[in-house]
Amino acid sequence: MQNKNSMLLLVLSIAVFSVITTEVAVIGLLPQLESQLHVTPTQVGFLVSIYAIIVAITGPFVTLMLSRYNKKYTLLIILFIFVISNLIYATTDNFNVMLFFRILPALVHAVFFAVALVVAANSVSKEKSPGAVAKVFAGVAVGLVLGVPMSSLIAEHLSLSAAFYFGAVSCVLAFIGIMFFVPSFPSTKKIVFSSQLAVLRKGKLWLTIFTVILIFSAMFSNFSYIADYLSKITHLNNNLISAILILFGVSGFLGNFVFSHFLQKSVVKTTHAYPILLSLLYVFIWYLGFSPMAIFVLTIFWGALHSAGLVISQTWLMREASEAPEFANSLYISFSNLGITIGAVTGGWVVSHSGIHTVVLSSIVFTFMAFLSIYIKNKVDNNDKKLIKKTT
Numbered sequence: 001m002q003n004k005n006s007m008l009l010l011v012l013s014i015a016v017f018s019v020i021t022t023e024v025a026v027i028g029l030l031p032q033l034e035s036q037l038h039v040t041p042t043q044v045g046f047l048v049s050i051y052a053i054i055v056a057i058t059g060p061f062v063t064l065m066l067s068r069y070n071k072k073y074t075l076l077i078i079l080f081i082f083v084i085s086n087l088i089y090a091t092t093d094n095f096n097v098m099l100f101f102r103i104l105p106a107l108v109h110a111v112f113f114a115v116a117l118v119v120a121a122n123s124v125s126k127e128k129s130p131g132a133v134a135k136v137f138a139g140v141a142v143g144l145v146l147g148v149p150m151s152s153l154i155a156e157h158l159s160l161s162a163a164f165y166f167g168a169v170s171c172v173l174a175f176i177g178i179m180f181f182v183p184s185f186p187s188t189k190k191i192v193f194s195s196q197l198a199v200l201r202k203g204k205l206w207l208t209i210f211t212v213i214l215i216f217s218a219m220f221s222n223f224s225y226i227a228d229y230l231s232k233i234t235h236l237n238n239n240l241i242s243a244i245l246i247l248f249g250v251s252g253f254l255g256n257f258v259f260s261h262f263l264q265k266s267v268v269k270t271t272h273a274y275p276i277l278l279s280l281l282y283v284f285i286w287y288l289g290f291s292p293m294a295i296f297v298l299t300i301f302w303g304a305l306h307s308a309g310l311v312i313s314q315t316w317l318m319r320e321a322s323e324a325p326e327f328a329n330s331l332y333i334s335f336s337n338l339g340i341t342i343g344a345v346t347g348g349w350v351v352s353h354s355g356i357h358t359v360v361l362s363s364i365v366f367t368f369m370a371f372l373s374i375y376i377k378n379k380v381d382n383n384d385k386k387l388i389k390k391t392t
Contacts, residue, residue, distance in 0.1 A: 005123050005202040009132055011177035012116050013139035015079060018114055018170040019319025020143025022105060023051055024084050025088075025151035025167055037095045047098065051106045055336045063330035066108075071115045071185035072178065079114045079175040086168035088163040114329035117314070119185060121325070127264060134260030134311045138253050145363075146249045149242055199328065204380060205320040209335050211373040212313045216339025218278060218366030219309050221347040222285075222359050224340075232356050233289045244295065248303035255304025256311055256382050263315050268378060271316050275371040278305050279364055286360045310336075316374075 026033070026047055033044045085101040085309055092098055120136045121129040153164040199205055222229070230236045230244055262270040281301055288294035314332050321328035343366065350362045 003293075005132075007177075007181045008123050009120055009135040011181045012120055012136045014076065014170070014177060015148070015174035016113070016136055016139030017143040018079070018118060018167065018174045019082060019109065020140055021085060021147035021151065021170060022167050023109065024143065024147045025163060026051075026102075027148050029151060029155055029160060029163060032155055033098075036093055036160060037098060038093070039095050039175035043095060047102050050099065051102050051109075052118045052337045052341055054103055054106035055109045056334045056341070058107055059114075059334035059337075060327060060330040062107055063111045063114045063326055066111050067326050071119055072182050072320045074115050075112065075119075075178050075182065076138070076175060078105075078108045078170050079178065081108060083168050083175065086164045086171060090164035090168065110330045110333035113333045114326045117329045118325050122185075131257070131260045131264060133314060134256040138256050138307075140307070140310055141251060142249055146246070149245055153184065164205075199321045199324045202320060204377060205317075207373060207377045207380070208317045208320050209331060211334050211370055211377065212317055212332060213339040213342065214366050214370035214373060215275070215309050215313045216336045217343035217346065218275070218363045218370060219306050220343035221362045221366060223281070223306060224344040224347050225351060225356060225359050228297065229289065229353075229356050229359065234292055234295045235352065236292060236295075240292070244299050247296070247299050251300045251303030252307030255308045256337070258304065260311055263312065267315055267319060271312055271374055272371075272378065274305075274308065274312050275367040275374065278309070279367040279371075281305055282360050282364045282367065286357075286364075289357065289360070 030044050030048075033047070034040070037044060082105050085105045088101040089098060092101075102107050116136055117133055120132045124132045151163040151166065154166050226245070226248075227241055230241045236244065258268065259274075282300065285295075285298055285302070288298065313336065314329070318325065318328055321331070343363075346362050346366075347359045350359050
């Protein structure tokens, strides 16, 4: 049974890597796409932004519409869409066709994560669910950090089409894995939309959503410009930057499991400590970012804390909406994408007005705001507990 669960979680992690790589690989291929599609940099950049916008806007509603169907078949159909989309990317030279097949997978992106996380959490006992979710999020960490450089490397040494074929093959492997290792997962009860949407009336849920947005804004305010920072502030060449990004990804992979262990001990204490640790890290990067040796050491903690933010913020949000897990996970995916967008835009504004070195300061501001939102949420929880004791 243990081996079966391990294979299920490994397959889901590979599937998540494939989906994330499909989303972010385009970032490193923009110059080649300009040539292939015969469009301007602004137009080709829209292929990146439209994906995040569609995920943020439609994710929860599409998830609700598909929540009544067998989860295994939902995952398989979504992966099939991603396979086809990657094949289209590899073969088309028409911008509108490419744009359509960026919108199509974006519509089901949040559904995939919502379902995958529910399947992972339900494959183990309740107390072990953070660890199971962390294993799935390991695929996110690897996809976010290595998806872009791997695709760029393939495009540079083989061809642009080969980079997209790589994405298609990884989705096919995930499809086969889910077919064989994920059991049939039919909906056990009729999903009533009104009962799912009822969680949105909870004020504390919106406070946790605000925390998710702030944590992701903090992480991506600087991470979106990490290559530029390492080049202009730390003065590393392209080979060393690639090595640092790989170290970042490996550290992130391990950080998921370290912090999932702490989450199993105490969700509240771990979540409280997270923005404090992240702020301290950013302060060290601010002061020591000029030193290649210091950056090498700090990247170990940077990668670990960056990826840990995924599982910590997801666990924090799920505590307030456990009665509607798929819908809550789709909210998490949508608002985390909103946080990524806010962080990237804020970081870009800071870079353009104050230079690349100051981008770390914007992340510190976001982490401080995240700490305040967590602190307020915890105070509200404690007051509610005292009120319940008085009434009973």
